[in-house]
Amino acid sequence: MKPTPNSPDLAPLLVFGAHPDDIEFACGAVIAKETRLGRAVHFVICSRGEAGSHGTPDQRVAEASKAATLLGATIEFIDLDGDAHLEIRAAHAIKLAAIVRRVKPGLLLAPSLVPNQHPDHWRLGQLVRDAARLARYGGVQELRNMASHTVAHLLFYAVTPEAEPRDITPILIDVSAPEVIAAWTAAMEAHTSQTSARNYIELQITRVRVNGLRAGVGHAIALFPNDALVLDSLAPLSRGARRF
Amino acid sequence: MKPTPNSPDLAPLLVFGAHPDDIEFACGAVIAKETRLGRAVHFVICSRGEAGSHGTPDQRVAEASKAATLLGATIEFIDLDGDAHLEIRAAHAIKLAAIVRRVKPGLLLAPSLVPNQHPDHWRLGQLVRDAARLARYGGVQELRNMASHTVAHLLFYAVTPEAEPRDITPILIDVSAPEVIAAWTAAMEAHTSQTSARNYIELQITRVRVNGLRAGVGHAIALFPNDALVLDSLAPLSRGARRF
Amino acid sequence: MKPTPNSPDLAPLLVFGAHPDDIEFACGAVIAKETRLGRAVHFVICSRGEAGSHGTPDQRVAEASKAATLLGATIEFIDLDGDAHLEIRAAHAIKLAAIVRRVKPGLLLAPSLVPNQHPDHWRLGQLVRDAARLARYGGVQELRNMASHTVAHLLFYAVTPEAEPRDITPILIDVSAPEVIAAWTAAMEAHTSQTSARNYIELQITRVRVNGLRAGVGHAIALFPNDALVLDSLAPLSRGARRF
Amino acid sequence: MKPTPNSPDLAPLLVFGAHPDDIEFACGAVIAKETRLGRAVHFVICSRGEAGSHGTPDQRVAEASKAATLLGATIEFIDLDGDAHLEIRAAHAIKLAAIVRRVKPGLLLAPSLVPNQHPDHWRLGQLVRDAARLARYGGVQELRNMASHTVAHLLFYAVTPEAEPRDITPILIDVSAPEVIAAWTAAMEAHTSQTSARNYIELQITRVRVNGLRAGVGHAIALFPNDALVLDSLAPLSRGARRF
Amino acid sequence: MKPTPNSPDLAPLLVFGAHPDDIEFACGAVIAKETRLGRAVHFVICSRGEAGSHGTPDQRVAEASKAATLLGATIEFIDLDGDAHLEIRAAHAIKLAAIVRRVKPGLLLAPSLVPNQHPDHWRLGQLVRDAARLARYGGVQELRNMASHTVAHLLFYAVTPEAEPRDITPILIDVSAPEVIAAWTAAMEAHTSQTSARNYIELQITRVRVNGLRAGVGHAIALFPNDALVLDSLAPLSRGARRF
Amino acid sequence: MKPTPNSPDLAPLLVFGAHPDDIEFACGAVIAKETRLGRAVHFVICSRGEAGSHGTPDQRVAEASKAATLLGATIEFIDLDGDAHLEIRAAHAIKLAAIVRRVKPGLLLAPSLVPNQHPDHWRLGQLVRDAARLARYGGVQELRNMASHTVAHLLFYAVTPEAEPRDITPILIDVSAPEVIAAWTAAMEAHTSQTSARNYIELQITRVRVNGLRAGVGHAIALFPNDALVLDSLAPLSRGARRF
Numbered sequence A, B, C, D, E, F: 001m002k003p004t005p006n007s008p009d010l011a012p013l014l015v016f017g018a019h020p021d022d023i024e025f026a027c028g029a030v031i032a033k034e035t036r037l038g039r040a041v042h043f044v045i046c047s048r049g050e051a052g053s054h055g056t057p058d059q060r061v062a063e064a065s066k067a068a069t070l071l072g073a074t075i076e077f078i079d080l081d082g083d084a085h086l087e088i089r090a091a092h093a094i095k096l097a098a099i100v101r102r103v104k105p106g107l108l109l110a111p112s113l114v115p116n117q118h119p120d121h122w123r124l125g126q127l128v129r130d131a132a133r134l135a136r137y138g139g140v141q142e143l144r145n146m147a148s149h150t151v152a153h154l155l156f157y158a159v160t161p162e163a164e165p166r167d168i169t170p171i172l173i174d175v176s177a178p179e180v181i182a183a184w185t186a187a188m189e190a191h192t193s194q195t196s197a198r199n200y201i202e203l204q205i206t207r208v209r210v211n212g213l214r215a216g217v218g219h220a221i222a223l224f225p226n227d228a229l230v231l232d233s234l235a236p237l238s239r240g241a242r243r244f
Helices: A022-036 A057-071 A090-103 A119-134 A178-189 A200-215 B022-036 B057-071 B090-103 B119-134 B178-189 B200-215 C022-036 C057-071 C090-103 C119-134 C178-189 C200-215 D022-036 D057-071 D090-103 D119-134 D178-189 D200-215 E022-036 E057-071 E090-103 E119-134 E178-189 E200-215 F022-036 F057-071 F090-103 F119-134 F178-189 F200-215
Strands: A013-017 A041-045 A074-077 A107-111 A153-157 A171-174 A220-225 A229-231 B013-017 B041-045 B074-077 B107-111 B153-157 B171-174 B220-225 B229-231 C013-017 C041-045 C074-077 C107-111 C153-157 C171-174 C220-225 C229-231 D013-017 D041-045 D074-077 D107-111 D153-157 D171-174 D220-225 D229-231 E013-017 E041-045 E074-077 E107-111 E153-157 E171-174 E220-225 E229-231 F013-017 F041-045 F074-077 F107-111 F153-157 F171-174 F220-225 F229-231
Touching: A013 A022, A013 A090, A013 A119, A022 A041, A022 A057, A022 A107, A022 A153, A022 A171, A022 A178, A022 A200, A022 A220, A041 A057, A041 A090, A057 A074, A057 A178, A090 A119, A107 A119, A119 A153, A119 C119, A119 E119, A171 A200, A178 A200, A200 A220, A200 F200, B013 B022, B013 B090, B013 B119, B022 B041, B022 B057, B022 B107, B022 B153, B022 B171, B022 B178, B022 B200, B022 B220, B041 B057, B041 B090, B057 B074, B057 B178, B090 B119, B107 B119, B119 B153, B119 D119, B119 F119, B171 B200, B178 B200, B200 B220, B200 C200, C013 C022, C013 C090, C013 C119, C022 C041, C022 C057, C022 C107, C022 C153, C022 C171, C022 C178, C022 C200, C022 C220, C041 C057, C041 C090, C057 C074, C057 C178, C090 C119, C107 C119, C119 C153, C119 E119, C171 C200, C178 C200, C200 C220, D013 D022, D013 D090, D013 D119, D022 D041, D022 D057, D022 D107, D022 D153, D022 D171, D022 D178, D022 D200, D022 D220, D041 D057, D041 D090, D057 D074, D057 D178, D090 D119, D107 D119, D119 D153, D119 F119, D171 D200, D178 D200, D200 D220, D200 E200, E013 E022, E013 E090, E013 E119, E022 E041, E022 E057, E022 E107, E022 E153, E022 E171, E022 E178, E022 E200, E022 E220, E041 E057, E041 E090, E057 E074, E057 E178, E090 E119, E107 E119, E119 E153, E171 E200, E178 E200, E200 E220, F013 F022, F013 F090, F013 F119, F022 F041, F022 F057, F022 F107, F022 F153, F022 F171, F022 F178, F022 F200, F022 F220, F041 F057, F041 F090, F057 F074, F057 F178, F090 F119, F107 F119, F119 F153, F171 F200, F178 F200, F200 F220
Parallel strands: A013 A041, A013 A107, A041 A074, A107 A153, A171 B229, A229 B171, B013 B041, B013 B107, B041 B074, B107 B153, C013 C041, C013 C107, C041 C074, C107 C153, C171 D229, C229 D171, D013 D041, D013 D107, D041 D074, D107 D153, E013 E041, E013 E107, E041 E074, E107 E153, E171 F229, E229 F171, F013 F041, F013 F107, F041 F074, F107 F153
Antiparallel strands: A153 A220, A171 A220, B153 B220, B171 B220, C153 C220, C171 C220, D153 D220, D171 D220, E153 E220, E171 E220, F153 F220, F171 F220
């Protein structure tokens, strides 16, 4: 049941991050796995991390670019309101919707909507959710020169344990393959300005190990779907997280 | 990406029902689809419907047997406490666990745990959830002569709208194929003692049409997983319920 | 127990919609029923639907005006930020509060606050909730030339199944009378620019039929109160949704 | 809009209590109000309070009988498993269903299902919910000599603040009339064996005053409906709890 | 186990209020108790109450200043968008974060995030939550001249019963000491422009009495922590709210 | 602020476990910390683990006794219905209540009530919650020869991640001290029959490390209080889980 190239199962994956390291820390192993399976992945980073305690904007852009390469993804940086200054604005959602129309992804990944985390995270998640809808509507003035686009799913990632939604049934993606873990670890380590100060890498590896133990595999990353899943049959449900 | 015969994706499906018509009304179309895909499906009915307002136990057993045949499933009847008398007893869970060990299913289907419905429904759902665990434990005295068995997933069905869990993200199974809907309708109509009095068939077809409209297909049945999903990659997520 | 004209039970109903067809599709049958009972109903539409995939703003204003007439309601259009551009601004809430003070309604209807729907819907719902409070406060500078007004209830409607709040006990309004269904259907069909593309009318009729089956009537529309109900006695509770 | 005698709005009210004083303390003022409006009210008390810290069973039966008279209700005592010994048994639900069929009430009142309270309270609430369904089913062997009966609503009361459900929108019943408060207070004081030790009466009066302040009246008691309300129109919604 | 002066247990308490009387009415008794124990408390009031139905801005500033003095707290007034006009802006969160860095509190108090209350309340709560995070981040341009600061806890207060979060386990602070209740009552009465019109003082005293009865003390105020508590041992858990 | 011996802060801790290793795996480090602080801790184990896949009852009793000694706790074994056979019975709750009256603990620890875990776990949690109430009631026949006893708190532990309640704010107990971790690890390793088959020890250490990272300490165990906390002041809130 491996997806074949050019199948709808390999439509591009578009991933939004509020800061240069959020995607890698939260779900870098999923990216590494998907690119190895042949899926195109594109990162859109909505600040240069200029409000962080460590690292200059230039350093952080360089680190994120290196990490994306290690994961097999392309990357671009856009300006919204700046790090630690993000606001919910219709203009932002429309800007993100234009990127959706340009990239034509099958799937979107964005930070979760749990509000008790970095204020930029949940705001970006909400903007992406709105953008996924606006990308479908034909009459939005600013988007009229691009064809409407409907994504199959918007999935949320959680940068920290507190950011995991409590009201969505998680989907655990098995990322146990050693080369996937290795690529992920390398991508996290590429953020040298961030990893000196706190145990970010350990936190993530540990969280993902707990999920792996739950799923009976080595490591697994939890993603949280915005909408009900639609399946042709029960066939994809041949594995569940019932080990303990 | 069709599952191949003998693949783990086609491990048997074991479905528990509290009364002779519950499975058919709640999710008969899913059964019809799975058996057409080559999956073995077995029904275990835990009463003869003897407390219902219409139909004798013999009639109801005959109706359920005919309906199972129409859906391509095998069927057996077991005695717990009797219709409208079901209680949560360890002995019941162990009895159901023995059936799990005998049938060795990949997936279980059972009524949802929402307590504001027929008292037998949620109690049976809870007994099945307990049974799925007991089937794994090696030392249960009454089960020692049968090999332990672990299912991949326990999925819940909802006989009525009120029985749909509000805290689980649903999985919508596309059952739009005309032959699937036809087999399902025939199976519901096989319960002639039940369908004269109320609009049960219309209720189910209408609910499933609303789900189909949400999913952008003809008809879809919502199932509710007990545990987190485990996937190898994002490939199965190529469709979502985002039409409205 | 029919309400008598001029009783507080017939105080005007003020209904807010984000787009020209939202009110009709979500709860047009409730409007038809209330106007037939003698209640004055006024619609405030907060965009001209200019971002939709179909129909020009002029067409859509004409369609909404026709639909309002068919339902027996008056209608006005106001400008906030425009279709698909609505933001949460204090100035908007104050503008809506001024309308509340002018119309002096007993009841408000607004789109639900569930955030996983069209971004304009839940934002308008939140603005209306804030407006209902601001209409009461005596010192708001922009409102000082109008008398304070307190509404009895704010009720939410859900344009789609996903927009139904899961944490509010619904109130089902019986709209089974054939003339009510006929007026509602005509009002939905008046939106000719919208109904060609998708099964919007079927979606709504089907949803409302499921609710009717739950309530043991032909058709029923679910509304969701923002606040606890206050009753003089248990007398209004003579019917419940317990049919299945 | 006063209900007229013999109208469905005045169908009997059947109230279940786990112990001799639960009904009076939790919602005695609602009883006093309903009997004054002409509704027949019947209490079924499922123990004699023999596990309480104060009062003999005989005393407590006498106190409850006096309190019921003060509130205008009739009363009977039944045996289930005894005070502090109640279990969820099908036979109990069937016994309660037989009482429902005998009394033919329009409305049921029972303790809430919140499990963090006296163990008998939520178990009785669950038994009553099951009984309300069993009373409808035609084929239950033990009930065949009595006609099926369907109640309009099951409403829950909360004996303590902790027992108030957090996921049901409350209905506040205005009990401000001085004669209603007086009858209620007298009924609580009739339980002389209980009121010496703790501030039960003050607790209840204070809770009900907070609800009254919320509703903009003197005193109000919160009840919690098991099911969606069904209304003919918006007319009964002329008052809401929006004072603060 | 009394905290000793200069211990981390007596780090300053910083309390934010949207209007001149919110802090006093919601949790004035907690303030009175803390200042009596030797903790420094500072109030930041984010409007002058100019949209209220009663009192001029000058009156209200004078009343709040008097109340703060009665409670032993210092007070300052800041301008955000004005009473009834508050919006969620990054600039506001940064402004509040600057105050956090200046005052260096151990604990923050802010209005709860429940959105069905005065629109300024929950917006201020959200701004304070964001501010607590921004105060920690080293690179925020506007804050670079002040040292980063991390608070131990952010606790929410509820001005009205409706504002109490339903998904956070409350912490009840025992405020039964007569001198604490007296200081609190005096502080509420200092808001003479507000207390003539409604039963605000009675509402608060009554709410706090219900909590006291739950906790087995005279009076108790419920606060709601934003984050998990961290304790060195189980020793602080020697009292619980289990009286009824 | 160390608690002094004989203070109410050091009242005995009574811990219930469904199987011989549950307490150690779920919260052994908390036990090790409390006994080091001078608190008496007593374990009551409600089966001999006879349904587990590994180990004989005699082995498991010996392992648990050794583990308790390593943690500084006393231990006793009682018979309810046997491993994997536990049912909710009033007689069980009364039996546990008698132990509460005999031990006179300040605090109770029991498995959480989340029903999607080993069926014995949540049932025992519910029985303990009921027992904590029954221990207070003076008139329970079977308990009349023992003085009533009221505990300060009932806290829940979670044997697995799935068993963590999602609707209770956790309390994280700092267990970072090396000697505490060492004692805990030794106690887990004492269950030699269990630790060969699965990664139970790694699962627990990893979970507790994630909590430690959240709390900014080495390791922390999450407990979940059944009731609101009651505090004399804000002093115990000098640490919070706000590190990420």
